[in-house]
Amino acid sequence: MTRPFIAMRAIFIKDMRLLWPLMLVCAALFLLRAGLPGPAGRLVETLSIGANIFLIVAAIQLDAPSGLRLDWRTRPITPVTLLVGKLGFLTASLLLPSMVADLLHDVIAGVGPGALLPRLLDDHGRAVIMALPIIAMAALTTRLLDAGVLGLAVAVLNAIVLSVMLTLAGQSPDQLDEQVLWPMVPVLAAIVAVGSILVLWLHYVPRREGAARLAFGITALLAAATQAGFILTL
Amino acid sequence: MCHIVHMTPFRIEFQPGQPIVDQVVFAATRAFVSGQMLPGDAFPSVRALAADLRIHPNTAHKAVQALIREGWLEVHPGIGTIVAHRVAPAGGDRWGLLNDKVDALVVDARSAGISLEDLQRVIVERWAALDKTEVR
Amino acid sequence: MIVETTALSHMFAGREVVRDVGLQVPMGAAMVLLGANGAGKTSLLRLLLNILRPSKGGARLFGRDSRCLGPEDFQRIGYAAESQILPGRLSVSAYFDYLRPLYERWDGALEQHLRRHFGLPGGQRIDLLSHGASMTLRLATALAFRPTLLILDEPLGGLDQDVREQVLDILIDRAGDTTILMATQEITDIDRFATHVAFMADGRLLFQEETGTLAARMRDVRVQVGEMWDLPATLPESWLTATRTGRTLGFIDSGFVSEAVLRQQLADCGIEIGGLDIRPLALRDIAVPLIRAQRGETGQ
Numbered sequence: 001m002t003r004p005f006i007a008m009r010a011i012f013i014k015d016m017r018l019l020w021p022l023m024l025v026c027a028a029l030f031l032l033r034a035g036l037p038g039p040a041g042r043l044v045e046t047l048s049i050g051a052n053i054f055l056i057v058a059a060i061q062l063d064a065p066s067g068l069r070l071d072w073r074t075r076p077i078t079p080v081t082l083l084v085g086k087l088g089f090l091t092a093s094l095l096l097p098s099m100v101a102d103l104l105h106d107v108i109a110g111v112g113p114g115a116l117l118p119r120l121l122d123d124h125g126r127a128v129i130m131a132l133p134i135i136a137m138a139a140l141t142t143r144l145l146d147a148g149v150l151g152l153a154v155a156v157l158n159a160i161v162l163s164v165m166l167t168l169a170g171q172s173p174d175q176l177d178e179q180v181l182w183p184m185v186p187v188l189a190a191i192v193a194v195g196s197i198l199v200l201w202l203h204y205v206p207r208r209e210g211a212a213r214l215a216f217g218i219t220a221l222l223a224a225a226t227q228a229g230f231i232l233t234l
Numbered sequence: 235m236c237h238i239v240h241m242t243p244f245r246i247e248f249q250p251g252q253p254i255v256d257q258v259v260f261a262a263t264r265a266f267v268s269g270q271m272l273p274g275d276a277f278p279s280v281r282a283l284a285a286d287l288r289i290h291p292n293t294a295h296k297a298v299q300a301l302i303r304e305g306w307l308e309v310h311p312g313i314g315t316i317v318a319h320r321v322a323p324a325g326g327d328r329w330g331l332l333n334d335k336v337d338a339l340v341v342d343a344r345s346a347g348i349s350l351e352d353l354q355r356v357i358v359e360r361w362a363a364l365d366k367t368e369v370r
Numbered sequence: 371m372i373v374e375t376t377a378l379s380h381m382f383a384g385r386e387v388v389r390d391v392g393l394q395v396p397m398g399a400a401m402v403l404l405g406a407n408g409a410g411k412t413s414l415l416r417l418l419l420n421i422l423r424p425s426k427g428g429a430r431l432f433g434r435d436s437r438c439l440g441p442e443d444f445q446r447i448g449y450a451a452e453s454q455i456l457p458g459r460l461s462v463s464a465y466f467d468y469l470r471p472l473y474e475r476w477d478g479a480l481e482q483h484l485r486r487h488f489g490l491p492g493g494q495r496i497d498l499l500s501h502g503a504s505m506t507l508r509l510a511t512a513l514a515f516r517p518t519l520l521i522l523d524e525p526l527g528g529l530d531q532d533v534r535e536q537v538l539d540i541l542i543d544r545a546g547d548t549t550i551l552m553a554t555q556e557i558t559d560i561d562r563f564a565t566h567v568a569f570m571a572d573g574r575l576l577f578q579e580e581t582g583t584l585a586a587r588m589r590d591v592r593v594q595v596g597e598m599w600d601l602p603a604t605l606p607e608s609w610l611t612a613t614r615t616g617r618t619l620g621f622i623d624s625g626f627v628s629e630a631v632l633r634q635q636l637a638d639c640g641i642e643i644g645g646l647d648i649r650p651l652a653l654r655d656i657a658v659p660l661i662r663a664q665r666g667e668t669g670q
Contacts, residue, residue, distance in 0.1 A: 010472055011468075018459055069451075252650070281543075284545070287562070
């Protein structure tokens with residue numbers, strides 16, 4: 001085994017020893033979510049998303065890339081090893097269990113073998129893209145609370161931009177048919193994914209925290225501008 | 235918790251203002267001339283000396299090297315460092331630096347207003363005191 | 371030189387917290403980096419370790435630019451600081467389990483020796499350890515892979531006497547293999563152990579030298595003055611913290627050569643000597659007046 005791989009494994013095992021209760025909760029919620037229909041299902045879905053976000057932020061911030069006082073900075077670990085180790089941990093603790101849970105549910109529900117893989121890739125591809133900005137936000141902060149505040153700030157600002165634009169476009173936000181907004185989703189997803197990956201790269205590889213923050217801000221602005229621009233064309 | 239107590243067979247009260255090496259060398263030399271340590275006795279290893287006196291191993295090493303250079307210690311591979319059967323340097327060497335030290339002593343004594351008789355008496359006392367510590 | 375910096379500087383919040391530092395730590399040394407709180411010691415160590423980046427100048431460790439320090443370098447650099455954040459919810463044993471595979475030269479026997487020596491309870495959660503035990507854990511994990519360079523930030527701060535002695539015993543034991551650079555405000559127990567002393571104030575490195583030469587040039591001087599006079603406007607720069615109380619002039623001579631030279635200097639200042647008392651200073655007594663002198667408290 002090569003050194004970086006040994007280091008990744010050590011980080012993985014350490015994180016498991018610290019986070020296994022949360023991992024179990026997330027896995028249980030995946031199983032429940034896949035099986036429960038109706039309002040109960042939606043509640044479990046919300047809980048599951050909350051637990052997943054919590055696990056993502058906790059795993060990243062256990063060895064935050066920024067901050068002057070963290071142990072890993074003076075250990076034989078490169079930031080890239082750390083990032084890959086963390087992404088591996090999140091894949092094993094969130095992505096794989098949720099895929100297994102959904103696959104189980106689909107098989108039990110009698111989905112045909114041909115349709116299984118496309119369904120799986122479609123759903124979880126979306127989940128991965130949603131997770132990327134959360135990972136980026138966790139990496140930019142060193143405390144859970146800060147990450148929460150940052151996420152909330154982005155969401156609130158986005159909502160304000162959106163409702164102002166809708167008002168300008170003469171649409172009432174309450175009566176808006178969500179279907180109208182669908183065409184912009186791929187563009188938005190691409191912006192968020194590319195922006196988040198850029199943030200993570202800047203933060204972990206050349207270790208440029210300022211540039212990473214800037215990239216995050218620009219991504220958020222671009223995302224809002226895309227939505228605004230789309231609404232104006234309605 | 236085990237704590238190994240190393241017994242360095244001479245006493246040092248470290249004084250400020252003087253290099254540690256010199257103080258260790260002086261204390262060891264004092265133990266040799268007083269007969270507190272005899273030829274053939276084992277001298278502590280550098281590690282033991284450092285641990286016991288709470289000094290840096292490099293400092294302990296320098297002190298041991300100085301004592302070897304002066305002929306007080308001998309290294310026997312496999313056995314360790316032991317006190318040597320030392321032959322005092324002959325002739326002019328015998329006085330060497332000592333002349334300067336006596337000069338300094340005389341100047342200091344006179345500037346402090348100490349009489350020659352008092353100085354002689356103190357020297358005789360100290361000389362005898364070293365012999366008394368010979369009893370082990 | 372195992373550590374060498376040139377004109378090393380670091381800006382933080384518009385202020386230069388490390389200024390033009392040229393530090394040189396020879397191989398095998400045990401250097402004590404002294405200075406008051408906020409003198410820039412911690413920032414200097416962080417610059418060396420590539421935790422902070424220099425705004426000007428640079429540092430070399432093992433001849434390598436600190437900005438390029440990578441995992442291979444951290445295989446041989448041990449770092450323990452009071453301020454370091456450890457994975458608090460891990461047990462002591464689990465933390466060692468995590469670190470062990472990271473190091474090529476991890477010495478299991480030495481690990482066991484260190485854990486026994488410090489009495490570290492394997493099952494205890496790290497965040498429930500006492501302050502002293504937590505510091506000794508940091509030290510043990512910085513030593514068990516036999517580093518060639520050990521960098522310590524306030525390793526003795528707030529420790530009980532018996533723990534301080536345990537730490538010192540281990541440092542003496544390891545010093546043969548390891549060059550040590552230790553930032554500290556407390557030098558009571560280590561003044562005999564330190565081979566070199568460096569002194570920082572206000573981000574600058576005021577001096578670095580062997581402990582022996584420092585001890586030789588520092589003297590506490592008290593002069594009984596013959597008659598009433600005012601302190602001359604300019605005293606030699608090497609006289610620190612000169613104060614006059616009644617008929618006694620007291621100062622630290624940081625450039626002492628001999629009594630004769632000192633008498634000549636006093637005469638040159640027009641000071642009539644009634645009585646002269648010159649005493650050597652212990653390392654711990656040197657730090658305080660230096661810090662005070664740097665703050666500009668001359669007592670006049």
